[in-house]
Amino acid sequence: MVGKLHPHRVFTIILLGVPFLLPGLSPLQAQLPLIPPGFYMLRWMVPGRAEADFGRFDTKIVIRKVAVDDQEILDLVDSSAPLPPWLSEEDLAVYGSLYEKSGFRTALQVPYWTMMQSCRLDDGKTRALGLLIMGEQDYIMKFPELEDYIRTGKVKEFVPNLDVTFLAQGNHFVQEQLPGEVNHFIISFLNKHRK
Numbered sequence: 001m002v003g004k005l006h007p008h009r010v011f012t013i014i015l016l017g018v019p020f021l022l023p024g025l026s027p028l029q030a031q032l033p034l035i036p037p038g039f040y041m042l043r044w045m046v047p048g049r050a051e052a053d054f055g056r057f058d059t060k061i062v063i064r065k066v067a068v069d070d071q072e073i074l075d076l077v078d079s080s081a082p083l084p085p086w087l088s089e090e091d092l093a094v095y096g097s098l099y100e101k102s103g104f105r106t107a108l109q110v111p112y113w114t115m116m117q118s119c120r121l122d123d124g125k126t127r128a129l130g131l132l133i134m135g136e137q138d139y140i141m142k143f144p145e146l147e148d149y150i151r152t153g154k155v156k157e158f159v160p161n162l163d164v165t166f167l168a169q170g171n172h173f174v175q176e177q178l179p180g181e182v183n184h185f186i187i188s189f190l191n192k193h194r195k
Contacts, residue, residue, distance in 0.1 A: 003128040012129040012193065013159075014186055016175045018140075019132055019150050054104050060096035086177035130162040131189045133182055135170020163189060 003010040044050040083092060134141070134150065141147050149155055156162050165185050167178055175182045 003126045007127045010128045011195075012131065012190065013126060014131045014133070014189070016133050016182065017135060017138055017170075017172045019134065019146070019155055051104055058096070059099040060092050084171075084177070086173070091176075125157075126159045127161070129189075129193050130159045131186065132162060132164045133170075133174060133185055134164070134166050135172065135174040135177070136166050136168050137170060138172045138174070140172060 003013045083089065132150070132155070150164060155164070167174055167181055170178055170181075
């Protein structure tokens with residue numbers, strides 16, 4: 001949004017694991033065909049629903065959970081399941097303690113509660129340079145039409161100056177899983193476009 005409203009102040013926009021949304025009306029309205037019915041993003045748009053779900057558990061358990069259609073996220077995963085190799089028990093303790101202090105309300109408010117708000121921009125294009133780093137193993141790549149949206153370059157209709165990089169072993173949290181590779185791509189991108 002800042003890149004669209006203030007392109008003279010934004011040199012580049014870098015997204016990790018989440019593609020640029022289709023602009024125009026509102027991001028979610030444009031993406032509805034790409035988001036499966038019952039997916040957690042749609043459920044969490046209702047203020048208080050995710051917080052009530054999350055509030056039933058210790059914050060570290062919340063961080064372990066994943067989404068499945070039409071079920072509350074925290075009812076799905078065995079809390080004793082091992083952490084992925086890129087998330088240590090120490091990392092989990094740090095993240096958990098931060099959410100114990102702040103709760104999940106703000107983390108949910110921006111991406112989920114504001115999805116239906118219209119941007120009301122002229123053509124909705126982001127003119128800043130863009131870099132999108134996606135993991136090939138990211139669950140959102142299984143959304144109907146989303147992979148085509150990215151791979152065919154349709155996303156560039158809305159972000160004309162976009163570079164897209166896929167990391168073969170990456171998942172949705174590619175920056176946590178492969179920080180060295182992600183940092184390399186970001187630094188290379190910035191160096192390539194340095195003014």
